[in-house]
Amino acid sequence: xxxxxxxxxxxxxxxxxxxxxxxxxxxxxxxxxxxxxxxxxxxxxxxxxxxxxxxxxxxxxxxxxxxxxxxxxxxxxxxxxxxxxxxxxxxxxxxxxxxxxxxxxxxxxxxxxxxxxxxxxxxxxxxxxxxxxxxxxxxxxxxxxxxxxxxxxxxxxxxxxxxxxxxxxxxxxxxxxxxxxxxxxxxxxxxxxxxxxxxxxxxxxxxxxxxxxxxxxxxxxxxxxxxxxxxxxxxxxxxxxxxxxxxxxxxxxxxxxxxxxxxxxxxxxxxxxxxxxxxxxxxxxxxxxxxxxxxxxxxxxxxxxxxxxxxxxxxxxxxxxxxxxxxxxxxxxxxxxxxxxxxxxxxxxxxxxxxxxxxxxxxxxxxxxxxxxxxxxxxxxxxxxxxxxxxxxxxxxxxxxxxxxxxxxxxxxxxxxxxxxxxxxxxxxxxxxxxxxxxxxxxxxxxxxxxxxxxxxxxxxxxxxxxxxxxxxxxxxxxxxxxxxxxxxxxxxxxxxxxxxxxxxxxxxxxxxxxxxxxxxxxxxxxxxxxxxxxxxxxxxxxxxxxx
Numbered sequence: 001x002x003x004x005x006x007x008x009x010x011x012x013x014x015x016x017x018x019x020x021x022x023x024x025x026x027x028x029x030x031x032x033x034x035x036x037x038x039x040x041x042x043x044x045x046x047x048x049x050x051x052x053x054x055x056x057x058x059x060x061x062x063x064x065x066x067x068x069x070x071x072x073x074x075x076x077x078x079x080x081x082x083x084x085x086x087x088x089x090x091x092x093x094x095x096x097x098x099x100x101x102x103x104x105x106x107x108x109x110x111x112x113x114x115x116x117x118x119x120x121x122x123x124x125x126x127x128x129x130x131x132x133x134x135x136x137x138x139x140x141x142x143x144x145x146x147x148x149x150x151x152x153x154x155x156x157x158x159x160x161x162x163x164x165x166x167x168x169x170x171x172x173x174x175x176x177x178x179x180x181x182x183x184x185x186x187x188x189x190x191x192x193x194x195x196x197x198x199x200x201x202x203x204x205x206x207x208x209x210x211x212x213x214x215x216x217x218x219x220x221x222x223x224x225x226x227x228x229x230x231x232x233x234x235x236x237x238x239x240x241x242x243x244x245x246x247x248x249x250x251x252x253x254x255x256x257x258x259x260x261x262x263x264x265x266x267x268x269x270x271x272x273x274x275x276x277x278x279x280x281x282x283x284x285x286x287x288x289x290x291x292x293x294x295x296x297x298x299x300x301x302x303x304x305x306x307x308x309x310x311x312x313x314x315x316x317x318x319x320x321x322x323x324x325x326x327x328x329x330x331x332x333x334x335x336x337x338x339x340x341x342x343x344x345x346x347x348x349x350x351x352x353x354x355x356x357x358x359x360x361x362x363x364x365x366x367x368x369x370x371x372x373x374x375x376x377x378x379x380x381x382x383x384x385x386x387x388x389x390x391x392x393x394x395x396x397x398x399x400x401x402x403x404x405x406x407x408x409x410x411x412x413x414x415x416x417x418x419x420x421x422x423x424x425x426x427x428x429x430x431x432x433x434x435x436x437x438x439x440x441x442x443x444x445x446x447x448x449x450x451x452x453x454x455x456x457x458x459x460x461x462x463x464x465x466x467x468x469x470x471x472x473x474x475x476x477x478x479x480x481x482x483x484x485x486x487x488x489x490x491x492x493x494x495x496x497x498x499x500x501x502x503x504x505x506x507x508x509x510x511x512x513x514x515x516x517x518x519x520x521x522x523x524x525x526x527x528x529x530x531x532x533x534x535x536x537x538x539x540x541x542x543x544x545x546x547x548x
Contacts, residue, residue, distance in 0.1 A: 014271040015179040018207040019172070019228070020338035023299055028171060029331050034098070035160045038153035042088060042097075043073040046146065049085040051077075057363060057399055059083065061108055061134055076102070076145040078443040081400030084137040086146050092131050096157040097123045100148035101137035103353050104360025108134040116361055119161065120328060125151070138360045140353040140401055141470070142444040172228065173197055176206050203269045205229050208331075209338040211266070211276050213256070213346040215316075216374050217381025217392075221280055221346055223254040226334050226371070227268055238263040238275075251370055258282045280346065281315065283386040285526055290314035290345060291491045292519040293433070293469025296354055297325030297332075298495025299339065304536050305494045305519050306342040311538070312521050316385055317345040320469035320491060321352025321396075321433030323372075328358020333371035351379050351394045352433035352469060353401065363397055380409050382416050388524050389425040391416055393432045395450060401434050402449035410453070417462050427524050428464045430454065435468035435490050439510045440475055442503040458486050465489065473499045474520075474533055476512040476544065487544075491533070493518040512542055 020026065047068035068087065077084065084101075099105040099121055107114045107123045109131055114123045125131070137146050152160070173194060180186045189197050205228040213221050227233065227250045235243040235254055245254055256262065259282040265274035290309045295302040309317065319340070324332045340347060349372050351365065359365045373379065379394040393413065395401040403410045416422055436454060437446040457463050458481035467489045475490035493516060501515045516535050523530045528547040535541050 012181060013265075013273050014181060014204060015176070015206050015273065016181050017179050018210050018273070018338065019175055019179075020209055020334055023303065023335075023339075025175060025178075026171075026335070028167060030329065030335075034150055035152060035156045038095075038156040040092075040151040042090075042149035042151060045088050045090060046071050046073060046075070046149075047087045048075060049087055051079055051082040051084050053082050053400060055399060055402075057138075057360065059136070061085075061111070073149060074145070074147040076143050076147070077139075078143045079139060080142045080444060081447075082139050082144075084139055084145055086133075086135040086137065088133040088135075088149070090130065092125050092127070092151055093153065094128050095125050095151055095153045097125055097133075098148070098150040098152070099123065099135060099146070101135065101146045102144040103140045103357050104138045105146070106136040106138070106360065108136075116358075120330075121358060122157070138399060140356070140396065140399060142441050169198070170194065172206075173201070176201055176204070179206070204271045205231070205268050206271065207266065207268075207273050208250070208334045210341045211254075211264075211278075212337055212341040213278060213280060214372065215346055215348050215381075215383050217378050219381070219383035219385075221256050221258060222374070223256055223264075223278075224252070224337065224371075225266070226251050226337065231268060233266055233268040236265045236267070249370065253374065256280055283315070283384070285386055287316065287386040287388050287524045288312070288314045289385065289388065289522045289524065290317040290343065290519060291320065291467055291489070291522060292317070292494040293320030293350075293490075294322040294352070294472055294492040294496040295319070295324070295336070295339075295494040296322040296352075296472075296496030298497070298517075299335065300495075301517050301536065302495035303339050303342070305517070306339050308534060308536070308538055309343045309345070309519055309521075312534075314343070314345045314521065317343050317347050318390065318431055318467065319347060319349045319494075320431060320467060321350045322354040322469060322492075322496060323349060323352065323368075325354055325496070326357045327355040327365050327368050333367055337371060348381075348383055348390060348392060348431065350392050350431050350433055350469075351396050353396050356396050360399075363399065378409075378412075380412070384421075384425070386524070387426040387526055388429060389422055389427070390429045390431050391422075393430060395432065395434060395447070400449070401447060403453050417457050422462065426526060427529065428462060430463055430466045432466065432468050434470045435475075435488065436466060437477055437479075437488050437508045437510070438468075438471045438475060438490060439505045439508055440473040440490070440499045440513045440515060441471045442500065442505055444471065445505055445507060455481070458482075458484060460484070467491065471499060472496045472515075474512065474514040474516070474518050474542065475510045476542065477508065477510045489520065489531070491518065491520050514541055516541060 049068040211225040262278040436451040461484040469492035533542040
């Protein structure tokens with residue numbers, strides 16, 4: 001980043017809005033309708049071979065004692081944190097196989113491991129003969145299994161990829177022309193064909209998302225936005241300061257400081273955006289924290305949640321994982337960032353198992369890392385927000401979900417929880433996607449591995465709150481550990497499909513289980529906290545207070 005002090009305040013932006021400002025214009029970006037010719041839907045002929053809970057991503061094909069159970073896709077089981085194994089035998093020509101499994105898939109063809117394609121959940125079939133497919137589905141949630149298998153000829157796949165790119169290029173171009181504020185330029189462009197339109201607008205990149213403030217793993221804020229393309233962007237402030245930042249892939253980052261009010265314009269090529277306003281206040285003795293989780297592709301609901309959160313004027317926002325439904329889907333994090341930017345609050349973002357979807361080869365969620373974090377940064381972190389300490393954990397870096405002893409994350413976590421800095425904080429919060437206790441998801445009781453990891457700290461009075469998502473409802477429970485109260489909250493209702501109202505697990509017995517879309521507001525003071533939980537209509541559905 002290079003700074004100077006010679007920025008002239010502009011008068012008007014090049015585009016009236018950013019690309020992702022209107023959800024209704026972008027549906028075709030996320031449709032995946034496969035070609036009809038030279039294709040084969042493989043929804044029959046499958047055998048479910050069994051399951052195991054062997055840890056790790058690299059695993060040989062087990063020796064199965066039977067041929068398994070005949071199943072039709074989609075197939076799903078309530079079997080949390082297991083590998084589910086399937087087989088299929090038949091004739092396939094050379095082509096591409098699409099596999100959809102919850103949470104991820106691995107494939108063997110005639111005993112040989114076939115890696116996932118860079119284009120997505122696609123696997124190359126090189127043989128033209130009878131084949132045996134073995135599929136490992138990695139279920140890091142509660143229920144999972146093999147949902148879809150679809151074969152297409154190489155020529156059909158390549159044509160589909162070409163057609164999809166042309167569709168996206170056309171959508172991008174039309175959206176840019178639609179949002180241009182220069183009516184004269186717009187009229188000129190409409191008289192040209194698509195190729196010449198693209199050429200004329202090549203120097204006018206559009207921002208895909210508005211800037212949003214995110215806290216890094218050490219609690220330092222930065223501005224993050226995405227542009228149509230990489231290059232250099234110039235950020236000008238009302239004070240006259242100018243910053244130059246660059247990006248190779250269109251995801252831009254500008255470090256900022258607490259305690260400042262920002263009014264900025266962003267210029268890239270011949271395009272100008274802004275002004276954007278940010279009040280990045282220093283954390284004080286009173287903190288208002290918005291809590292929500294599992295937006296998970298329910299964009300209409302998440303949009304409403306974001307707007308309702310903004311109306312509560314939070315100081316910070318804590319997103320508790322499963323931020324998207326499939327972490328490898330193109331543009332999905334751009335879509336997420338734009339909707340979340342409406343909260344008008346700095347974000348602390350926690351990874352969930354669906355944020356890793358598509359990356360169950362090595363558990364390096366490249367798209368999540370690229371859009372939500374800083375390069376090379378850990379996915380777990382520690383933020384101090386006035387009287388509140390937030391320790392963000394990510395057990396999804398292991399399969400099954402866990403934070404094993406001796407790992408980097410466990411050693412780091414222990415060093416924070418036993419530090420004088422942590423001890424001196426009035427309110428001590430663990431933020432994690434998978435909850436240690438849960439009742440609302442039938443067949444699920446919370447994560448034993450998380451309970452065993454955190455329980456020693458409960459007894460020592462080192463944790464006041466554990467806030468999670470994963471279960472798609474609102475749940476609350478307070479337990480006593482050696483005289484120390486710990487409050488367990490699940491706020492998993494920001495968009496994903498809700499848990500069934502008529503069914504819950506027999507245990508544990510949570511104090512509140514509410515199966516509605518919702519978000520929470522936690523007001524922390526020096527000696528008190530007040531939790532209010534709101535539904536989509538802005539009504540309070542639960543409230544919980546503690547004062548000393």
